[in-house]
Amino acid sequence: MRVVIAEDSVLLREGLVRLLADAGVETVATVGDGPGLLGIVQEHRPDLAIVDVRMPPSFTDEGLRAALAVREAVPGTPILVLSQYVEERYATDLIGGGAEGVGYLLKERVADVAEFIDAVRRIAAGGTVIDAEVIGQLLGRRRGGDPLRDLTPREREVLGLMAQGLSNGEIARDLVVTEGAVEKHISSIFMKLDLQPAQGGHRRVMAVLAYLGHRES
């Protein structure tokens, strides 16, 4: 697997390169700012681009805008956006153009090496990984007429894990229940949220987030 990295902190960039190398992932190019990302993506056509949100020149959401530019110029390029803080608005921006091959994680998740590498592989394979923190923010919202109100606590939990791109088997393992029980929860959630059940992890995330993102605007 070949990746490119856009990250302005040399310390983290080098750490990331070595961490990926340990797992057999090759880093083919790196840049230290937002605008440079598109260039290396077009040149190397990587399996995944890893991008820090806050970079020069503006030190705001440079990386996010670079990621969106890449998605537009080279459609289908899987992108993992890393950020010191996660914001639901950024997440909905990011998956606005399709949730396939999109990841949005807190930077500190890289410390849990095995899970991080797993997320990298899932995104590169076209999956969707959204940080638990974002899901928490979305689920934590309380509003009048909020359809999530009707979910049981268990269903909320399942929806959270589902939104992170976990398969039914993985959710069952996490919650220490049978896969059948998870399936029952999911169909109940879909029913309560009026969503059509669909196959595949990222589709479910897309549906959930699109629904929640829609609710927001």
Next chain:
Amino acid sequence: MGELSARRTVVDGSWRPLAMAGSSLTWRAAAYFVAHVAIGFGCFVGLVVGLGVSLATTIIWVGIPLLVLMMLAWRTVAAVERLLLRAAFGVEVPSPYRPLPQGRNPLRKLKVMSADPATWKDLLYVGLLFPVALVEFLVVFPLWLATGILTFLPVIVLVDGGGMEVGAGNVSYWAGDPLSALPVTAVGLVLLLPAMYLTRTLAIGHVLYARLLLGPSRSQAENKELRERTAHLQASRARGVDAVEFERRRIERDLHDGAQQRLLAVAMDIGRARAKLEDDPEGARALIEQAHSGTKEAIAELRDLARGIYPAILTDRGLDPALSGLAARAPVPVQVEVDLPERPPAAVESIAYFIVAEALANIAKYARATQASVRAVKDGPWVVVEISDNGVGGAVAAKGGGLAGLADRAATIDGLLTVDSPVGGPTVVRADLPCSW
């Protein structure tokens, strides 16, 4: 020179004879008193005729618009008089009028004008203008005339051809030719002295009188002062708020770029070490070493950052040890002199400390100096902090820079930060901070 004399007024100029003779103010004042009587006469005639006609015709309604025109006319004369006072005596007499209502309705404007006491004080001044100017003329003119004739007698005799007799009372002197007229010039120059002093005294008297009638009243002046003070406070509050926001952003940025990244790198190292523990214990060991030193660096960075937010020593012991500490950490030798009989308020200490910190940081970064000095002394109610270096100069408190932010903070307590840094050096950063505000 021209600019200096323009700023000086007849009230506060020098009283030494030579300085007075050399100052254009003396001659402008004399010219004012001589010429003013003509203006006064014109005003007198205009006022008597104008008011007489309009009052007489009020019965047939024509008088009302005439009176309005008269009011506009005397207000205009008063305005011209204010300009003349500035031209002759160098004094500013601020306009005392109430603000006119916005819009196009002239009747509303006239109503405000006629209800404004300043309008009627204008009328009083214009009405008194002729008698006052006449008295002033009679006091000043003969003396100047005598002074002029006596001083220039040799010239007069030369141009006239014949001789001339000058005298006062029963003393008289015959000047038959320019040479024998020279001693009279000396008498004329001596007379110049009382002429100048008399003119000056009268001018001061006239200024006081004119301010009373043409200037704003005391409560108006106080109101204006209050308005100005309010505007100043609003501006300094805005700068203070900006400075605080700037500080918060800076702290967030420092945390993000510094300790947060470093701790993340440590977490990454430990994560990798954990993954290698079984298969590659040596590699894991090296990573733990790296994480260990990374932790220590993060601690140092957090310590520096905390000190940058507020140094503990400043709270505990005050400016002297805090500034010594700053000096000790500076890369160039810094001489520190602190002479404060008692500790200033905490806000003053804090602002002074951070100004010194920023100035020393700038010296280290840009000045290419070999030495610097820091001075903090009490000057009356002020704490004066001065940082100077022998570097290349050219420093400016650019907007958005650290010094500009500190100037904003100083402004919140009515303090002042100045940067004097000619290209080529030396640079002096000075802050004047009041101890009460």
